[in-house]
Every structure is written in structure tokens, then in C-alpha cells.
Amino acid sequence: MTMRERFAAVVSELVESDPRVAVVLADIGVDRFAPVAARHPERVVNLGIMEQAAIGVAAGFALEGFVPVVHSIAPFLVERPFEQLKDDFCYQRLGGLFVSVGASYDYASEGMTHQAPADVALMSALPDTEILVPGTAGELETLLRASYDDGAVTYLRTSVRANAEDRDVELGRLTVVRRGAAGTVVAVGPLLDATLAAADGLDLTVLYATTVSPFDGATLAREAAGDVLVVEPYAGEVLVPAVAGVLDRPARIGSIGVPRRPLSRYGTPEEHERALGLDAAGIGERLRRFFGAWPRPRGA
Amino acid sequence: MFNPSHDDVLRLLARVTGDAKHAPSAHSTLDVLSVLYGKVLRHDPRRPAWAERDRFLLSKGHGPAAFYAALAAHGYVPEEELARFGAWDGILGNHPDRLRVDGVEVSTGSLGHGLPMAVGVALALRARRLAEPRVFVLVGDGELNEGSNWEAIAAAPQHALGNLTCIVVDNLSSTIRFPDLAGSLASFGWSVAVADGRDHEALAAALGRREQAPTAVIAEVVR
Numbered sequence: 439m440t441m442r443e444r445f446a447a448v449v450s451e452l453v454e455s456d457p458r459v460a461v462v463l464a465d466i467g468v469d470r471f472a473p474v475a476a477r478h479p480e481r482v483v484n485l486g487i488m489e490q491a492a493i494g495v496a497a498g499f500a501l502e503g504f505v506p507v508v509h510s511i512a513p514f515l516v517e518r519p520f521e522q523l524k525d526d527f528c529y530q531r532l533g534g535l536f537v538s539v540g541a542s543y544d545y546a547s548e549g550m551t552h553q554a555p556a557d558v559a560l561m562s563a564l565p566d567t568e569i570l571v572p573g574t575a576g577e578l579e580t581l582l583r584a585s586y587d588d589g590a591v592t593y594l595r596t597s598v599r600a601n602a603e604d605r606d607v608e609l610g611r612l613t614v615v616r617r618g619a620a621g622t623v624v625a626v627g628p629l630l631d632a633t634l635a636a637a638d639g640l641d642l643t644v645l646y647a648t649t650v651s652p653f654d655g656a657t658l659a660r661e662a663a664g665d666v667l668v669v670e671p672y673a674g675e676v677l678v679p680a681v682a683g684v685l686d687r688p689a690r691i692g693s694i695g696v697p698r699r700p701l702s703r704y705g706t707p708e709e710h711e712r713a714l715g716l717d718a719a720g721i722g723e724r725l726r727r728f729f730g731a732w733p734r735p736r737g738a
Numbered sequence: 739m740f741n742p743s744h745d746d747v748l749r750l751l752a753r754v755t756g757d758a759k760h761a762p763s764a765h766s767t768l769d770v771l772s773v774l775y776g777k778v779l780r781h782d783p784r785r786p787a788w789a790e791r792d793r794f795l796l797s798k799g800h801g802p803a804a805f806y807a808a809l810a811a812h813g814y815v816p817e818e819e820l821a822r823f824g825a826w827d828g829i830l831g832n833h834p835d836r837l838r839v840d841g842v843e844v845s846t847g848s849l850g851h852g853l854p855m856a857v858g859v860a861l862a863l864r865a866r867r868l869a870e871p872r873v874f875v876l877v878g879d880g881e882l883n884e885g886s887n888w889e890a891i892a893a894a895p896q897h898a899l900g901n902l903t904c905i906v907v908d909n910l911s912s913t914i915r916f917p918d919l920a921g922s923l924a925s926f927g928w929s930v931a932v933a934d935g936r937d938h939e940a941l942a943a944a945l946g947r948r949e950q951a952p953t954a955v956i957a958e959v960v961r
Contacts, residue, residue, distance in 0.1 A: 481865050494886065495890075496858060499859075501855070522886075
């Protein structure tokens with residue numbers, strides 16, 4: 439099951455079990471919610487292709503005590519109605535769950551209009567947002583259930599790219615995947631597997647982030663050894679200032695992510711990953727460059 | 739219960755001091771607000787969160803002096819706050835904040851947000867099985883240049899939101915005049931009435947209508 443399928447299944451179940459949940463759609467993902475919409479037409483509403491109104495309508499539901507869930511392709515959920523997210527939700531202090539499909543270059547062959555690699559950076563520019571980037575469908579379910587009714591503006595990013603196995607993730611917490619002494623890598627969501635492959639045999643701590651905001655600075659401060667390299671599957675180097683804000687010692691902070699330039703190629707997500715240096719080989723090369731020599735375990 | 743008159747609202751409007759930006763807007767909405775709060779809205783200032791209340795959303799958030807005066811006349815806002823309009827530690831600013839003022843349903847200012855939110859509130863009331871309360875949203879004719887309104891204008895009749903009323907205060911302020919605003923709204927499926935925006939009886943009659951379709955009241959105000 440993909441992350442998006444799991445999202446639709448879990449939210450459909452929540453519509454049944456939690457009368458506060460209301461789904462607002464703008465012609466994207468309608469088929470996935472058709473069964474639950476047939477049973478609860480007053481709480482599963484498809485407006486048509488109108489994303490600004492979709493966010494406003496969702497805010498109207500929130501004003502009346504509902505937990506609105508809005509789903510669309512990332513550029514149409516975050517970029518087009520960005521001011522609605524700011525004014526209709528953040529300014530009013532209303533909560534809602536905003537779930538995107540089409541992470542970074544997942545929709546490679548659709549072209550740049552269907553890509554929003556700066557989605558996380560944009561959402562992190564809004565006050566008090568919760569930003570979740572799971573690496574598997576199982577992790578998505580864990581994070582969704584923990585966050586959906588917590589009163590925050592929550593951005594949940596699904597991706598086609600995913601890790602092979604679920605990790606023990608918790609809302610708002612970094613997961614310590616391995617401990618090392620020569621440096622630290624913070625891998626976000628679906629780039630964990632490629633990062634672990636790149637770091638294989640190296641004396642590095644690997645921390646896994648599925649909650650980008652609020653960032654778990656306490657775990658980072660406690661666990662981070664040496665310099666810190668952040669590996670993010672989106673644009674904007676979002677975690678660099680978060681890491682800088684909690685380290686109370688001199689350290690270099692490096693960043694790997696989607697570059698801020700137009701991604702105008704078509705092709706496949708794999709081809710984009712390779713071209714941008716976000717596959718295991720590319721990340722490995724950057725790790726080596728950032729940490730100097732290969733940081734091998736002492737005595738090896 | 740104390741039932742403030744239009745003269746009370748006028749007297750209180752005069753107490754709103756400070757930066758009087760947007761003054762024409764404040765006065766263009768005056769009569770509509772006075773009629774709404776005095777004769778149309780089902781509301782109880784002692785219970786601003788009463789589930790059965792009618793909701794009023796001021797989408798055209800600029801020029802809120804008349805809005806504040808109406809709220810003060812009905813007891814939502816202490817009269818002395820009117821003189822602290824725009825103050826650092828005041829609760830009344832150039833655009834209203836729902837978290838600071840009882841009776842303010844939504845924080846507005848940026849144009850084109852209130853009507854989509856009102857559609858959401860109307861849908862949510864239906865989902866809550868609250869059949870009585872109505873949702874009123876006030877927009878300006880200039881504000882209707884914002885495209886987001888037209889998304890909501892297209893959506894509301896599709897969902898048969900008879901509990902929704904959009905008031906357009908038309909004070910000829912829009913740069914792009916819609917050649918036939920009443921006809922345009924009607925073509926989307928709204929039930930449209932046009933009223934003299936200073937005529938209290940006409941306004942009360944137009945605002946009192948409730949139909950299967952969402953209703954629109956174009957309140958014409960000469961600046």
C-alpha cells in the first residue's frame with residue numbers, strides 16, 4: 439500500500455469513527471473517498487477545482503469545531519492557496535490536516551507545474567505549523583493518528599519514494615537509527631534508506647526525522663556527534679537553521695536536498711534523484727566531501 | 739433585552755477615534771450592520787458561542803468602525819474600547835481579530851477570504867444538523883474583483899446552501915465594474931435581491947428572506 443492509499447484508508451476510517459472529521463476535496467483524490475462520501479456526504483465534500491475556496495471552506499468547518507482534512511497535489515494545496523493557509527488557518531488559530539501527494543519530483547513526467555519541492559519550506563514559514571514527512575505508509579499512519587486532532591495546522595507529505603521498512607517513529611521525535619562518533623547525519627523521510635546505504639560502514643550517527651517541525655532539538659543536542667549533515671527530500675534547507683539553533687558548540691552544518699532551480703526535465707523520479715545527487719551514490723559522494731575523509735570507525 | 743437603536747450605533751461610531759482610514763467603507767456598511775444586528779441576526783451577546791446563533795462574517799474587514807460600533811451597541815465590546823481603536827494594547831484594530839473581540843466570527847483584512855469561509859461554515863452547520871442558524875457574510879463590490887470569491891459563488895448553489903446569505907455592499911468602489919452583478923450571481927444559482935443600502939425596511943426585508951438556494955443582497959450605497 440502506498441502512503442497515499444494508506445492516508446485515504448485511515449482518513450476514511452476516521453470519518454466513520456470520529457464525527458468531528460470532515461474531508462474537503464478539490465477534484466483530486468475524489469475516487470479514493472467515494473465510499474465514505476456516499477455514507478457521509480455532509481462531511482466529505484468535493485468542491486471542484488477551486489483550491490483557494492477549499493482552504494476557506496475547510497476553515498469554516500474548523501470554526502464550527504470540525505477537524506478538516508484537505509488533500510491535493512502539493513502545488514495546489516500549498517502554493518496556490520498559501521495565503522488562505524496563513525489567514526484562514528494560522529491567523530485564526532484553527533487546526534486542520536493538509537495532506538499532499540506529489541512530493542518534489544514524484545510527478546516527474548508531469549513537469550514543473552505539478553511539482554512543489556519548496557512545500558516544506560513554505561509551510562515552515564507559517565507560524566506554528568506541524569510538518570510531517572513520513573518515510574513509509576506505516577509511519578504515515580502513526581503520525582496521522584497522533585496529529586490529526588491536535589489543533590495544529592498539520593502538513594503531511596506523502597511521497598511515492600519510500601523506505602523499505604517502517605521505523606519506530608513518534609510524532610515530534612527524532613529516531614536514533616545508529617550511533618557513531620565521527621559525525622552526524624539527519625535523514626528526513628524517504629531519503630533514509632539511501633542515506634543509510636551511503637553511510638554503510640562509516641562511524642556516523644544517523645538520526646531519522648519524520649517530524650520536520652516542531653524539530654526535536656533535544657534529541658539532536660543529546661545525540662549529535664561532530665559535524666552535522668542534513669539530508670532532506672525537498673528544497674529550502676529547512677532543518678539547517680533548526681540544527682544550528684540547538685547546537686551549543688562549534689560545528690559545521692551541511693545540507694543535501696533538492697536544489698533551488700527549475701526542475702524542468704520529465705523522466706522518472708529515479709532519474710531526477712540520480713541527476714540531483716539524491717540517490718545512495720550521490721549522497722555518499724557528498725558525505726565523503728562534507729566529512730573530509732571517509733569517517734571510519736577508530737582502528738579500522 | 740436592551741435593544742439598541744440606529745442612533746445608538748451612530749453615537750458609538752463617533753467614539754471610534756484614531757486612524758480613520760477607510761472611513762468611507764466604515765460608513766457604507768453602517769446601515770446594513772445596524773439592521774443586521776438590530777433586526778435580523780438571531781444572537782445573544784451574553785453567549786457569543788451559542789450554537790444556535792446566526793453567524794455574521796465581515797469579509798470586507800477594512801473600515802470596521804461601524805462594525806465595532808454595532809458590536810458595542812449590542813454589548814459585545816465595552817464602549818470605552820472604541821476610543822482605543824488601533825492602540826497597542828487595544829482589542830480593536832483596522833481589521834478585526836476574532837480572538838480579541840467577542841462577536842467577531844472571523845479575523846479578516848485580506849479580501850476574498852470571508853465568502854469561502856462562510857460557505858464552509860454553512861456546510862458545517864448542515865453537518866452539525868443545526869438547521870436554524872443562518873450565515874451572513876458581508877463583502878464589498880471592490881472585493882468581488884478577487885477570484886476566490888467566484889469559486890465560492892460557484893460552489894454555494896451547488897450545495898444548496900439556503901442557510902447562506904451574501905451581502906454585497908455596492909458603493910461603486912470596484913475598479914472593474916461587473917456589468918450585471920445581480921444577473922451574474924443569479925446565473926450561478928443565487929437568489930438575488932437588490933436594496934437601497936440606506937433603507938432599513940428594504941434591507942430588513944431582503945435580509946429576512948430564506949430560500950432553498952443561497953441568497954444574495956446587493957445593498958446599493960452612494961458614497
